[in-house]
Structure formats: structure tokens, C-alpha cells
Amino acid sequence: MNSEELFRKLLGLEEPWIIKEIKFDHKEKRVDIFIDFPRGSRFPCPVCGIPYGVHDTEERTWRHLNIFQYPAYVHAREPRIKCNDHGKKTVDLPWARKGSGFSLHFEAMIMEMGREMPVSAVSRIAGINEDSVWRILKHYVDETRKDVDLSDLKVLGIDEFSVEKHHVYVTLFYDIKNSRVIHIEEGKESDVFGKFIMKHPFLDPSGIEHITMDMYPSYISGAKEYFPASEIVFDHFHVIKMMNDTLDKIRRKEARENEILKHTRYDWLKNYPDLSEKERDRLMSVKSLDLQTSHAYHFRIALQRLWQVNASIAESYLMKWISWASRSRMPDIIKLGKTMKRHLNGILEAIRSGINSAVVEGLNNKIRTAFKRSYGFKAQKYRDTIIYLVAGGLKLPPEC
Numbered sequence: 001m002n003s004e005e006l007f008r009k010l011l012g013l014e015e016p017w018i019i020k021e022i023k024f025d026h027k028e029k030r031v032d033i034f035i036d037f038p039r040g041s042r043f044p045c046p047v048c049g050i051p052y053g054v055h056d057t058e059e060r061t062w063r064h065l066n067i068f069q070y071p072a073y074v075h076a077r078e079p080r081i082k083c084n085d086h087g088k089k090t091v092d093l094p095w096a097r098k099g100s101g102f103s104l105h106f107e108a109m110i111m112e113m114g115r116e117m118p119v120s121a122v123s124r125i126a127g128i129n130e131d132s133v134w135r136i137l138k139h140y141v142d143e144t145r146k147d148v149d150l151s152d153l154k155v156l157g158i159d160e161f162s163v164e165k166h167h168v169y170v171t172l173f174y175d176i177k178n179s180r181v182i183h184i185e186e187g188k189e190s191d192v193f194g195k196f197i198m199k200h201p202f203l204d205p206s207g208i209e210h211i212t213m214d215m216y217p218s219y220i221s222g223a224k225e226y227f228p229a230s231e232i233v234f235d236h237f238h239v240i241k242m243m244n245d246t247l248d249k250i251r252r253k254e255a256r257e258n259e260i261l262k263h264t265r266y267d268w269l270k271n272y273p274d275l276s277e278k279e280r281d282r283l284m285s286v287k288s289l290d291l292q293t294s295h296a297y298h299f300r301i302a303l304q305r306l307w308q309v310n311a312s313i314a315e316s317y318l319m320k321w322i323s324w325a326s327r328s329r330m331p332d333i334i335k336l337g338k339t340m341k342r343h344l345n346g347i348l349e350a351i352r353s354g355i356n357s358a359v360v361e362g363l364n365n366k367i368r369t370a371f372k373r374s375y376g377f378k379a380q381k382y383r384d385t386i387i388y389l390v391a392g393g394l395k396l397p398p399e400c
Ligand SMILES: [Zn+2]
Pocket: 045, 046, 047, 048, 049, 050, 083, 084, 085, 086, 087
């Protein structure tokens, strides 16, 4: 196989495309690949597929992958045909998508790197500017999202997500079974459900059996209004999140008067087996003290057991916990107990149906990590691209 034939294969070129010349410039440190087609070649109209002779051409260059350490560029005359039905059309090229200055192989490499590293690093390694990297990521994410299939969506999860430090909230919609973010909506009011339905015209709301969420009044009323046939559930993840918020609120208040509680936040919130030895020792020494925080901690431990007891006694167990909370003499715990009582059915239904949205936490962590590494205003502008790229479960990079 000669080098022209090799490059023809590597670029996926088919008739009538040929490699005219390959130039390696040692001084300039670059490889230039010149592609062409023989006189009299015909190309199919990109709309109807009927082949036509070339109407006119435009000289263009595409950035391709490096060949060893040298950047490579593809040069060609991009042909236009004049279709009887569709007028002047630029033909489809086998090595690049329309309008892009990069080859498909190059873009696939950018997508691959973009999932794992900060855009600034991708930009530096690939030798193209950050804007170009963002545009490639956005293009493929948007393209792939067009084919997202929600026909087997049975368990919908929703959760608020704060994308920056200044408490700007979006609501994320999750496909719990397939562990992916399927929709992003501004705000956290009840109408986010309506907007979600509007933007997914093929979604059948009555096909959604369960919606799992926080006990936010606006989410609950929105779900009831827009998904009247679905059952609202509050699963382990959301219940414990609420318990943890209460526990941390109590600790923060108490820490103002009690130095010993400073810097112990995660000792109380993490599961015991996940604590380091140092954290365990610290927790043990503080837990035995007569503190509001340690009392609240026992409520958390007891509440967690709800998911370990037999489902048949879950209701009586939870009722006991609620009654214990009502006698706690801690206003925040009493309030939490009342909330649990009001949402008893949703909590028990989550246990009965075995719905668990722990995947939400995993996806949220992935998203947070991605935002941390691509901080700055681009992260705002390309917010949805970042979220779908790391948590959308999309089949990327594109085939080429
Ligand atoms: Zn046509």
C-alpha cells in the first residue's frame, strides 16, 4: 500500500475523492494533505441524492489529527452542485461535517478529551482555541440530544441544582432507570413540569408511573397538576438529604457557641463506614457529649434504619420515629417529623416500589466536578452542554 492509498483509507475517502499530494514540511513542522477529484466527477445532491456534475468549488482547509507530533491539514476544493429541485448545494464531504473547519477524526478526539478534562486543557493539547472546543462539544451534544428516546421513561426524578455560588437554581430532570439527565429547566417553580412536557412532545405523561423528588411544595403541586396519573414518591436519597439539612442546621447554630463542633460537618453527614479513622475518632469523642447535634444525629441514624427494616413494618417504624421526633423538644426535629408525617404515603410508596434515586447524587457530583474544572463565564454560557456531556448518558463521540 503506498502512502496515498494509506491516507485515503485513514480519511475514509471514497470515489471520486483521491489524494493528490502529501507534503511534510520539516521546518514548519506540519503535514499537508491535498485531496481532489477527477474532472467530470459527479456528486449526489445532499437533499435528494441525485448525482450532478460540479457547479463550482471553493478552496478550503480542515485541521486534522496530528501525524506523530506534527499537526496535519487537509486541503480540498469543496464542490457545489446545482440540483434541479434544490438549487445550489454544497456536497457532503466524507472527512468533515458541513461548516466545520475540523476533520471528523479531529472532532471525535476533542469529544473524547472533553468528557474527561477541562476545556482549557483540551484546547492546549489540541492546539485550537477554547471557543472552538466549546462549539464542537455543543454541536455534538445538541445533535445527539435530538435522538434522545424517552419512550420507556417510567420513573422520573427531579432535583434542584445550583449552578453557581450565587444560588441560581435550575431543575434537573432524570431518567432514574437509565441514570441520566434528560432535561434542564430554569428555576424551581411548579411550572417546570409544564415546560418539560412542552419541550418533549413525544413524551406521554401518563406513561410515567413514579416521580421521585424533594418535599418541595412547588414540585409537589407541579407534579400533581401536570402528571396527575403519576405517583409522587420521596425516596431514601431525598429523605436523608432533608434529614441531613436539618442536622446540619442544628450543628451550625450550636457551633456558634461550641467550638468543638467547628469543622465537624461531614463527620455527622457521611455514613459511618465512609468516615476516615480521624473522622471516626472525632465523631466518637463529640457524640457522647450532651449536645443538640448528637441528639439530632441519633434521629438520623434511626431514620436510616427505615430502609433496613422489613417493608411490612416500615409504616409502624416510621410512625414511631415521627412520634419520637414530636417529643424531642428540638424545634427543627419536631418540624421535620411533621413534614415526614405529611408525606408519609410518598415515603412508604418509595419503599414499597423499591425506587431509589441514589443515581441523582452520583450524576450531580459528576456535574459539580465538571463545573469546577471549567469555571468562568464559558461554564455559564455552555452550562447545558457541560451537564449533558457528563451526565446525559449520550452516545458520544460520534461515529466517523
Ligand atoms: Zn436535490
